[in-house]
Amino acid sequence: MSLAPETTAPRWIALWPAGMLGLFFLVPFGIMLAVSVAHRDMGGFYTWAFEWNSYARFLSAFFGKVMAVSLGVSLTAGAICVALAFPFTVFLSGMGAKAQTRVLVTLLSVLALSEVIIGFALSTILSQTAGIGNIFYWLGLIDAPQAFAPSLFALILGLCYIGFPFAVLVLYPPVSRLDPEIVEAARVMGASGPRAFFGVIVPNLRGAIVGAFILVFVFTLGSYLLPQLLGRSEHWTLSVHITDQAIYQSNLPFAAAMSVFLMLVALSLVGLASLAGRDRGAK
Amino acid sequence: MTRVLKTTYVVVILLMLLAPLAVVAAVSLNGAQSLRFPPRDLSLRWYGELFQQSEWLVPLAHSLIIAACAAALAVVIALPLALYAWERRGLMARLLTGLGLAPFTLPPVISALGFMIFWMTLGGYGQIYATILSHAIFLVTLPLVTISLGLGGLDRALIEAARVMGANRWTVFRTVIAPLLLPYVISGYAFAFVLSLNEYIIAYMVAGFTVETLPIKIFNALRYGYTPILAVVSVIFAALSALIFGLIGKFGNLPALLGAERIGK
Amino acid sequence: MTELKIERVRKQFGSFTALDDVSLDIPHGKFVCLLGPSGCGKTTLLRVIAGLEAPSAGRILVGGEDQTQVPTHKRDMGMVFQSLALFPHLDVADNITYPLAIRGVDKATRRKRAEDLLELVRLPGMGARRVHQLSGGQRQRVAIARGLAINPKVFLLDEPLSALDASLREHMQIELRQIQQRLGVTTVVVTHDQKEALTMADLVIVMKDGVIQQAGAPMEIYHNPANAIVADFIGTTNLMPCTLEAGAISALGHRFEIDPRDRINAPQGAAQLSVRPEHVALVTPEAGIPAEVTFLRDLGESLHVIAQVGDHEITAHLPPGTANRPAQGDRIGLSFRAGERVVVA
Numbered sequence: 097m098s099l100a101p102e103t104t105a106p107r108w109i110a111l112w113p114a115g116m117l118g119l120f121f122l123v124p125f126g127i128m129l130a131v132s133v134a135h136r137d138m139g140g141f142y143t144w145a146f147e148w149n150s151y152a153r154f155l156s157a158f159f160g161k162v163m164a165v166s167l168g169v170s171l172t173a174g175a176i177c178v179a180l181a182f183p184f185t186v187f188l189s190g191m192g193a194k195a196q197t198r199v200l201v202t203l204l205s206v207l208a209l210s211e212v213i214i215g216f217a218l219s220t221i222l223s224q225t226a227g228i229g230n231i232f233y234w235l236g237l238i239d240a241p242q243a244f245a246p247s248l249f250a251l252i253l254g255l256c257y258i259g260f261p262f263a264v265l266v267l268y269p270p271v272s273r274l275d276p277e278i279v280e281a282a283r284v285m286g287a288s289g290p291r292a293f294f295g296v297i298v299p300n301l302r303g304a305i306v307g308a309f310i311l312v313f314v315f316t317l318g319s320y321l322l323p324q325l326l327g328r329s330e331h332w333t334l335s336v337h338i339t340d341q342a343i344y345q346s347n348l349p350f351a352a353a354m355s356v357f358l359m360l361v362a363l364s365l366v367g368l369a370s371l372a373g374r375d376r377g378a379k
Numbered sequence: 380m381t382r383v384l385k386t387t388y389v390v391v392i393l394l395m396l397l398a399p400l401a402v403v404a405a406v407s408l409n410g411a412q413s414l415r416f417p418p419r420d421l422s423l424r425w426y427g428e429l430f431q432q433s434e435w436l437v438p439l440a441h442s443l444i445i446a447a448c449a450a451a452l453a454v455v456i457a458l459p460l461a462l463y464a465w466e467r468r469g470l471m472a473r474l475l476t477g478l479g480l481a482p483f484t485l486p487p488v489i490s491a492l493g494f495m496i497f498w499m500t501l502g503g504y505g506q507i508y509a510t511i512l513s514h515a516i517f518l519v520t521l522p523l524v525t526i527s528l529g530l531g532g533l534d535r536a537l538i539e540a541a542r543v544m545g546a547n548r549w550t551v552f553r554t555v556i557a558p559l560l561l562p563y564v565i566s567g568y569a570f571a572f573v574l575s576l577n578e579y580i581i582a583y584m585v586a587g588f589t590v591e592t593l594p595i596k597i598f599n600a601l602r603y604g605y606t607p608i609l610a611v612v613s614v615i616f617a618a619l620s621a622l623i624f625g626l627i628g629k630f631g632n633l634p635a636l637l638g639a640e641r642i643g644k
Numbered sequence: 645m646t647e648l649k650i651e652r653v654r655k656q657f658g659s660f661t662a663l664d665d666v667s668l669d670i671p672h673g674k675f676v677c678l679l680g681p682s683g684c685g686k687t688t689l690l691r692v693i694a695g696l697e698a699p700s701a702g703r704i705l706v707g708g709e710d711q712t713q714v715p716t717h718k719r720d721m722g723m724v725f726q727s728l729a730l731f732p733h734l735d736v737a738d739n740i741t742y743p744l745a746i747r748g749v750d751k752a753t754r755r756k757r758a759e760d761l762l763e764l765v766r767l768p769g770m771g772a773r774r775v776h777q778l779s780g781g782q783r784q785r786v787a788i789a790r791g792l793a794i795n796p797k798v799f800l801l802d803e804p805l806s807a808l809d810a811s812l813r814e815h816m817q818i819e820l821r822q823i824q825q826r827l828g829v830t831t832v833v834v835t836h837d838q839k840e841a842l843t844m845a846d847l848v849i850v851m852k853d854g855v856i857q858q859a860g861a862p863m864e865i866y867h868n869p870a871n872a873i874v875a876d877f878i879g880t881t882n883l884m885p886c887t888l889e890a891g892a893i894s895a896l897g898h899r900f901e902i903d904p905r906d907r908i909n910a911p912q913g914a915a916q917l918s919v920r921p922e923h924v925a926l927v928t929p930e931a932g933i934p935a936e937v938t939f940l941r942d943l944g945e946s947l948h949v950i951a952q953v954g955d956h957e958i959t960a961h962l963p964p965g966t967a968n969r970p971a972q973g974d975r976i977g978l979s980f981r982a983g984e985r986v987v988v989a
Contacts, residue, residue: 104538104551105462110475113460117478120516124497131496184392187385197628200637205621206396210577210594213613216601217399220406269638318486320580321598335488342492355489362485536729542716543694543723544743558733
């Protein structure tokens with residue numbers, strides 16, 4: 097009967113975002129789920145049905161290889177990124193506020209760059225005419241200027257390039273919240289620099305590191321352009337195959353089934369990452 | 380490790396990140412239609428070319444229109460969502476927040492395919508508004524995160540003080556919450572703008588053949604061989620991103636926006 | 645006349661009772677302090693008066709009008725928050741005249757009012773400053789000026805001086821009281837600092853566990869506490885179990901005749917005896933309660949003697965320059981001054 101304390105925003109305010117996200121995110125999602133079990137129609141696109149044919153195609157050797165390449169490439173890139181990014185983030189969070197802002201601006205600018213620009217930049221630097229091939233030749237390391245792309249090496253380099261800023265930004269909050277006094281305490285008690293790093297910082301942030309690794313892994317898993325620009329066709333990832341099926345093979349049910357599968361993989365990994373991040377240190 | 384070694388490590392990695400861009404910037408200065416490094420016959424000729432060729436200007440205009448509208452729509456969706464979830468702990472608030480965070484967390488190809496099939500079914504496929512709406516939903520996460528951070532840092536006593544002094548809900552929002560939240564709204568808009576500008580796969584799958592954006596144009600052009608004009612576009616895009624984030628860094632508290640707690644302004 | 649009436653107010657947070665059947669009558673123009681330990685419900689009561697919390701039961705009346713169903717923003721009150729809650733995006737003058745601006749008062753009137761209020765809180769000419777350019781004491785004054793801007797029906801302050809250092813706090817207590825007296829506004833202050841309450845208030849209300857323990861003038865509360873909780877919370881006191889009989893009190897193995905000026909606030913039987921340290925005198929062991937000096941604390945302005953009687957510790961405050969000053973370990977006698985003994989339930 098008495099007056100309820102007023103909240104800042106009325107309840108109905110949620111209707112608009114709920115409606116927009118429901119209509120333009122949940123509905124597309126539902127349609128995609130429906131299409132993934134639809135029947136592929138050679139002439140048109142598909143006819144509504146309920147069959148598992150598209151999912152059954154996962155069991156082929158070809159699809160197994162695609163999955164293995166996708167996962168292998170992303171795992172490698174994720175591991176390299178986190179290994180490089182963790183010390184980077186720790187050192188970064190020890191810098192002054194102004195220096196941190198400058199580094200963060202650089203990282204964000206690189207992160208925001210379109211994959212197509214990164215792919216173009218890297219293939220230029222790895223090309224025969226302009227890039228490291230030229231420098232190696234000039235240094236006498238190789239006999240003739242040589243191109244390093246397309247190759248598996250170039251692809252992983254590219255994925256590391258897009259993954260690194262992302263890894264730093266994911267690691268940045270937990271790392272910058274770690275009490276610097278625990279490191280100082282370890283130093284006062286006689287731990288050397290590297291020992292304090294591996295004995296105090298790393299164990300305290302283990303959850304955050306695992307979480308960052310998984311998130312970078314999912315992030316690179318979604319890469320679509322780099323495999324085409326820097327790798328060969330045998331290095332194509334699931335993202336490329338999904339697009340290829342949807343647009344060039346006109347096989348929407350199979351593309352949708354692959355998306356659902358990729359989403360399940362990504363969701364379970366993100367869930368795992370948030371569990372790992374919760375465990376400790378990352379408070 | 381000493382301070383010098385730490386700084387060296389950070390600087391070396393930053394240089395490695397910037398190296399490809401530096402090469403691209405240098406290549407863009409080639410006089411002839413070839414990608415040579417170091418560049419020969421230095422000239423700004425290709426920068427002039429870009430702004431005369433409609434085949435590049437049209438995608439540039441598309442990209443800017445889409446980014447400006449999509450980022451605005453993303454903010455308009457994220458702001459009420461953040462306000463609603465801010466003071467509520469219930470299932471609905473958590474579900475909506477999760478829904479707002481999901482699009483950006485999943486690999487973009489999933490959303491892209493979802494949007495493509497959706498617009499094909501509804502008939503917006505190939506239209507610029509479809510790209511705008513799809514980008515807005517995909518990027519809603521960014522303003523949602525920045526605005527929620529801003530709300531989290533708001534002293535509730537300010538709102539109670541305004542109410543005791545006679546402000547009703549709308550006046551509280553207009554005179555207290557909105558001005559204090561503005562920097563976070565702007566940075567959320569800027570994040571969404573830059574990412575929309577650079578986004579490829581959703582734009583491609585929703586309307587790639589009719590509404591060409593700049594990333595799509597670059598990728599298409601790459602198939603016909605590399606020209607310095609690609610380098611020019613890349614340089615302009617990288618500079619634009621750096622400028623926008625630089626402005627956020629200068630006028631806002633970027634470390635706090637990205638989740639650091641210990642750094643004051 | 646805007647007297648404030650609180651009628652049988654209850655406030656439940658889940659299973660926790662923050663306010664339990666609280667009733668109060670505060671006459672127009674009085675300065676009231678809600679005093680109590682943290683968690684006693686005093687801030688909740690203030691927020692219920694302001695309308696920031698809805699009571700689970702009961703009514704709030706201002707000038708005879710029921711305010712219980714009136715939303716906060718229509719109650720015409722002024723409030724100073726513990727964090728002050730000054731708006732960082734507005735300058736000092738705009739902060740002070742915020743309540744006028746949202747009531748549509750024109751700019752010239754607002755400017756004049758801001759000048760007057762700044763004069764009142766002794767910050768003349770500071771209107772154009774930003775909040776972050778002010779010192780702690782200056783912010784305090786701005787918050788007070790803002791709370792008074794609309795001549796509120798009731799002026800509420802939640803621990804307003806807690807962020808200030810000790811000397812500035814004492815100064816501000818006096819100033820706040822003087823401003824209130826000049827304006828004659830009904831004022832309610834929440835504090836956990838009993839000195840603050842004694843300095844400023846016409847009426848002190850001691851709360852604990854959501855219940856009003858005693859309401860009265862400061863010196864009445866000090867000299868005549870209604871129960872052990874009030875006696876213990878206001879000032880320092882020696883509290884010990886006693887037995888009350890007709891005409892006599894037994895405590896610490898001794899029996900005292902009751903003096904007509906002693907205050908007996910408990911029925912006969914087991915009770916508590918409260919004696920202020922300044923009313924404990926040192927005598928020979930034979931003439932009083934035998935005790936042993938365990939510690940001496942010389943503060944210059946007074947000498948605190950802490951003595952052990954069985955399981956009990958009794959503190960005596962002696963004036964400076966006391967003759968035959970005891971030493972630690974001395975055996976002494978304690979006597980409680982007749983007429984200054986209080987028996988509470």
